[in-house]
Amino acid sequence: MKKILILLLIISSITFGQNSIVQQFSDAFADVAEKANPAVVTILTNKVIKMQQFNPNNPFQFNHPFVPRNGQQERHLNALGSGVIVDALNGYILTNNHVVDDVDEIQVKLIDKRVFDAELVGADPKSDLAILKIQADDLESIVLGDSDKLRVGEWVMAVGSPFSASLSHTVTTGIVSALGRSNILGSNRNYEDFIQTDAAINPGNSGGALLNMKGELIGINTAIATGGYEKANRGVGFAIPSNMASKIMNDLIQKGYVVRAWLGVFIQELDDATARALEIETRDGALISDVVDNSPAKKAGIKEGDLIISFDGEKVKNPSNLKNIVSLTAPGTRSKVKVIREGEERTFIVLLEEMENDDPLSLSKNKTSSFKKYGIDVKQLTTQYRNKYGISDIDDGLVIIDVNPNSDAANKGVTTGDLIKRVGTKKVKNVKDFNRLIEQSKKNGTILLLIKKPSGNSRFVTLKL
Secondary structure, three states, X not given: OHHHHHHHHHHHHHHHHHHHHHHHHHHHHHHHHHHHHHHEEEEEEEEEEEOOOOOOOOOOOOOOOOOOOOOOOEEEEEEEEEEEEEEOOOOEEEEOHHHHOOOOEEXXXXXXXXXXXXXXXXXXXXXXXXXXXXXOOOOOOOOEOOHHHOOOOOXXXXXXXXXXXXXXXXXXXXXXXXXXXXXXXXOOOOOOOEEEEOOOOOOOOOOOEEEOOOOOEEEEEEEEOOOOOOOOOOOXXXXXXXXXXXXXXXXXXXXXXXOOEEOOEEEEOOOHHHHHHOOOOOOOOXXXXXXXXXXXXXXXXXXXXXXXXXEOOEEOOOHHHHHHHHHOOOOOOEEEEEEEEOOEEEEEEEEOEEOOOOOOOOOXXXXXXXXXXXOEEEEEOOHHHHHHHOOOOOOOOEEEEEEOOOOHHHHOOOOOOOEEEEEOOEEOOOXXXXXXXHHHHHHHOEEEEEEEOOOOOEEEEEEEO
């Protein structure tokens, strides 16, 4: 009897303890939501589209759903998003660029139902971030946390306005399921270092808050992995890390544009085949395929074929990671760049410069524009390209490293790894020659290329402009 009583006491104690832990866990979520909700806003946008007046004598307008018949000359498109107040004193709100891009009117609705017209302070399409400003009293803001301290498996909370304004301040929870995600949506953004979470993120959540269990803002919700922005959640959402958002926000507020550093290299992923060909053990890093003339990297002695494995002591995982590290480093900084060259580690000191062009990490003014015009991207033939595509040491020319599948080049059978020997009747030795020769061919609307396949067969191919 005594043993039974002791067992019942133990079971009772365990049950009570479990209930206590569950209640504490529940209270922690409720506290975070209660603190964050006043600082999360609903963003309402309006775009006016000018429309052609209906003409009954024009058969192509007949019964067209978007042609007005009542004299109305405009059509209004409304959209919904979310934002986070990050500076209550000045009324600054952080959101996504795609929420407020190319709109005519922006309004912000608070949790207390007050609505204010918002001014667009600045936007950065490359990171998909924007800053709004409202004139309002009694605002509450969220403290920015350190996203670098996030760990996979950590609990997080998403707050925003999914689907409609009537569902504003919806709270969902989940965990951090991955860090450092990039190139996952086929977007053209240049700077991606997403936090991946299974907290439900839906249309309208874009620009909303991702919070840690301290109630700190550690991400701006931006996308879902369903093929685009405006589709329902299927368990994987992505947020821009707060450390990246903080730097971009400060630049937009103080300068009106984002200051980014420039290294001056073209980089690519190090895949297994290339690593084996170069006899490199690691699969991390950013492989340099070209170095821009007179760039910081060139001045420091960095060469094509080098594999960048760390930058200022921070390990480089892949090209996207390097882009983010460099872009968040102040121009004028002397940075230590560690590379693997011919199997040996070497360190270079690079004086970073401020980027003056539109491309992310490195763009030469002489970079080929052939991809847009003809659907191909060409590079100087280097050792790594010879190894990657099985090109003989006796062959020369330019190697094709990318082909647009919808281009005339793809239709004509041009593939990656092909060599361009001549443009017209002129032999090409470098990208500069290639650019000059295709510019001369523009007047004809076509270019004639002598293509040599890795198999050894050569043929002339005519590509349309």
